[in-house]
Amino acid sequence: MANLLWLQGGACSGNTMSFLNAEEPSACDLVTDFGINVLWHPSLGVELGDNLQKILRDCISGAIPLDIFVFEGTVVNAPNGTGQWNRFAARPMKEWVRELSDVAQYVVAIGDCATWGGIPATAPNPSDSQGLQFLKRNHGGALGKEFRSKAGLPVINIPGCPAHPDWITQIVVAVATGRGAEVALDDFQRPKTFFQSFTQTGCTRNMHFAYKVSATEFGQRKGCLYYDLGCRGPMTHSPCNRILWNRQSSKTRSGMPCLGCTEPEFPFFDLAPGTVFKTQTVMGVPKDLPLGVDKKGYIALTGAAKNAAPAWAEEDIFVV
């Protein structure tokens, strides 16, 4: 039996909705098959008021062992560092977060807001929001760079806007079943099993990427979305084209550009007008090249690839 507590800070509840749609394993499987006891969750918890506060206090005192503390949403510090803009159970949420993190075996941040601050922390960040251990790319966040949970791990970051439901439940199961030490994390504390590969890995448009055939409008059945429509698939670490959404598809498969929502800088360019769904260029060359590719190599490859492109690459290949 592993006790799990889930709280929400500055959040839209998107990750909760995602979590409730998990399939492998499902949210119910967590309870019935993996022995996870959900102490409280904003959408599932039955306790209110004093009873809820007692659960939280008992976790902090140790009366209830807290095995997994899941946090969704940003840690809100406004105004003036007090956190009063996000009160929960009679005190600023940031105080609950600090004390619960200190007693939890594992702390798991779900979604961009809890990992790096996400959209609420976009400039000018009026709510003075932070992620649990990062603010965008800067290590630190609400708990500080040196934070380690009782099991000796930093916060396990599962980013995304929202995070894929199965990323959430699979990591929760891993730590609940004693395999937390096996969860290898990258530099941004993301589980490598999900975030080592790129969004582009498994994209059905990879042939168009290779032959430099561009999609120029949303929903086209041919063409790569990277060249013109701002797709961040070649620079973004996620398994969106390996672990499909709703077991069916992904953004890029359906003709929508990847927004790079598992990376700390999301949303990119602070959502300045003209920067969303448009590849940003300098002298016609993309500002953000596929990871590890330099400008000279990119230009040389493009010339060669376009020369070699077969005619079929210019036609719709996903016909109904």
Add this chain to the structure above:
Amino acid sequence: MVQMEQDALRKHLRTLLEEGLQTEVEPRAYTSEDINHLVHRLQSLRPDDYEGKLQIAGFQLDPYRPPGEVGGDIVQSCETCMYYVVHRQYCELPELAIPVEKDWSCRLWRI
């Protein structure tokens, strides 16, 4: 547009450029703001206003070489542009949508 119509239109566009149609080759559209501005101008044209498209996009019959570009590794031509469809010799930027030749260039080039 069928292939024969495209070929005829491409020939017509070439003739316009050869006969000295003045196009806005410079300043180049090197920032997002510049590009958006040009695209908005193109959107205001009728789809068959080909002269207007050539003028606003700054077409010329040769590749464009940015002044001072060391090594010449950025030669801007339709051939390397992301909007160019090689086998059809066609520019697929929705606001242009015209047949072109691989050695032409315009200031909306992107690689």
